[in-house]
Amino acid sequence: MKKIILSVLVASVTLIAADSATVYKPGLLLPANGEAIYKKQCASCHGEKGEKIAFEGSIAIAGMDKVKHAKELKDYRYGSINKYGYGAQMKGKLVDLSWDEIDAVAEYVHGLK
Ligand code: HEC
Structure with missing residues (x-):
């Protein structure tokens, strides 16, 4: 019995450790991390x-206005803009992101120089 309890404990500690090392993983409810998502x-x-x-x-997107950027990303995600005919590439990268995550990415890109 003691052995079982110990191994359950070790397993959960390992899980917690693995979890805190995760910066970004689709489907996990972590606070939106703009930097990790961008990278x-x-x-x-x-x-x-x-x-x-x-x-x-x-355009090179560094420093872009975050409100304008977030709106544009949401439009690409929805598929309602396609500026140069390659909008599908953008949609594919955005479709799994939540509104919060998109806002966090736009915020991060705004800070890039
Ligand atoms: C596979 C390559 C690729 C990836 C990855 C990608 N993009 Fe793009 N991005 C493009 C292409 C190609 C366009 C032009 C799309 C079009 O035809 O409108 C574009 C357009 C844009 C634009 C508009 C630029 C302009 O000239 O107005 C923004 C802003 C942007 N991307 C931000 C992002 C952000 C933020 C991410 C990550 C969530 C991302 N992109 C991921 C290829 C990519």
């Missing part, structure tokens, strides 16, 4: 600091 979902195309141009003619 996982956006940096590959827009650059670590929002300095890259994802598509010829598009």
Whole structure:
């Protein structure tokens, strides 16, 4: 019996430790972490600091106004904008994010230089 209790304890401590190491994981109810989401979902195309141009003619997003940005991301998520014909790439990255997470990403990008 003692052994069982001990192993349950060890297992739960391991779970808690693993949980606190998680910065961003879809489906987990953690506070929205704009930086972690940006690095996982956006940096590959827009650059670590929002300095890259994802598509010829598009803008570098660093420092963008957060209200305008959040609105645009929600529109891409919904599929109601497609500025250069590549909106589907954006939708794919946003469809699993909540409104809170999108706001947090927009806030983070606003702080990038
Ligand atoms: C697979 C590459 C890719 C990823 C990942 C990606 N984007 Fe984009 N992004 C694009 C492309 C391509 C466009 C142009 C879409 C269009 O045709 O309207 C774009 C457009 C944008 C625009 C509008 C730029 C302009 O010129 O007005 C913003 C803002 C933006 N992305 C932010 C983000 C954010 C924030 C994330 C992460 C949640 C993200 N993107 C993830 C490729 C990507």
